[in-house]
Amino acid sequence: MNITCSHHDKSYDKIFWYQQSDGQDLELLGFLSFKQPLVDRKGFTVIGDAEKEAFLVVSSVKAEHSAMYFCA
Known part of the structure; x- marks a missing residue:
């Protein structure tokens, strides 16, 4: 499964990915700075x-991946 995030602010060079499971707080999955990814969770890749x-x-999508995903 791929989720896309795009923006048009040329001064911004970072994109953060968050997951929010039902009834839970936002959890940082990882981020991309320029073209360098940092991912904190197994099974997720940021490109x-x-x-x-x-x-x-x-x-590999599993039932536990059922959540809302946000980029910022």
Whole structure:
């Protein structure tokens, strides 16, 4: 599963990905700074160019991945 996040602010070079499970607080999954990803959770990958867009990739979708996903 791929989730896309894009923006048009040329001065912004970072995209953060969050997961919010039902009834839970937002949890940082990882972020992309320029083209360098940092991911804190197994099974998730962040790719792209933070100056334009980023993709959150879930390698093997499972029931526990059922949540709202946000980028900022």
